Amino acid sequence: MNTSYSNTRNSNKFASIAEIIESSSELDASAKEQYIRNVEKILTDNKVNIMLAGATGAGKSSTINALFNIQQAKVGYGTDPETYEIQKFTLNNITLWDTPGFGDSPDQDRKTAVMIRNLLRRSNDAGKPLIDLVLVVVDGSSRDMMSTFELVTKVIEPNARYRDSIVIGINQTDVAMKGRHWDREKRKPETQLVEFMNEKVRSVKERISSSCGIDANVMYYSATEKYNVLKLLCFILDNLPEEEKILNVVEQMNPEMEIWENHDDETEDMMSTVAGKIKGVVTGAVKGAAIGSKIATKFGVPPVIGTILGGIAGGLFGLFS
């Protein structure tokens, strides 16, 4: 049986996408109305299901807490093995499936593998794959990556129906070198730690590519030190199977601004890509969108996304005006 949690968006510091469109000074009333109707239809028609998987203590729950507008996913060790089950978090149109930690016992791992496989094989009411994206959380401070590789190459990759929608996040960057080369003040890795993490990313990609031939999406971050969480979000948004699904994830982002501020330079490029996709979706320019865009737009998605992400991308969105 699943444990369900839900949360309503009440103390949100971000405006919803519709509110942002409404407050735009660049759009006339009919454009606003059309975009908002489009956005609302996309939000209801494109429910999102994300599965989290990874070793026990890798930081799955901490990652959910960092990314989303959710009260609290229980963090910590010491789960009673008898009660291992998939925890389900529902946030309006997003459902997060937090699977039990891997690597405690071969017996438990077998059971977890079956649960994951069954979930990955499920279809939604429309007959499409239920799970849109799998986020594998890896403990960056652990030297033993075997259980993660087994999990990805033997359980997730063979059963995932969207093979490109697997994101591997190497968490706990701050303690990856036992705390060395982590700048506590800036909450950023120093050069040595950056190199160390890049090497981990390279080796994870290589292992997965040689074992199952996919070019895996791998990045590193720190959930509790709030480093590169925006980058992780960009990896998720950029790898969803349908661009329309991006909007529901953006709507449920953690409203705490502090989470998103601290990231590496590459993140800004990813933000541009994602912003372009959101622009296409909101204006109806993408194939299969709910409306066609008849409106000549001066509509800056730039300000839209800029506001959604708390303006942290700064002048970046000028690229799109």
Ligand SMILES: Nc1nc2c(ncn2[C@@H]2O[C@H](COP(=O)(O)OP(=O)(O)OP(=O)(O)O)[C@@H](O)[C@H]2O)c(=O)[nH]1
């Ligand atoms: N230093 C550091 N600690 C972290 C980070 N992320 C998580 N932790 C800690 O690691 C421990 C485990 O985190 P959880 O989020 O509960 O891990 P989990 O993957 O959900 O674990 P299970 O549900 O037991 O499988 C907690 O004490 C967290 O505070 C991180 O980025 N840096």
Ligand SMILES: [Mg+2]
């Ligand atoms: Mg957990």
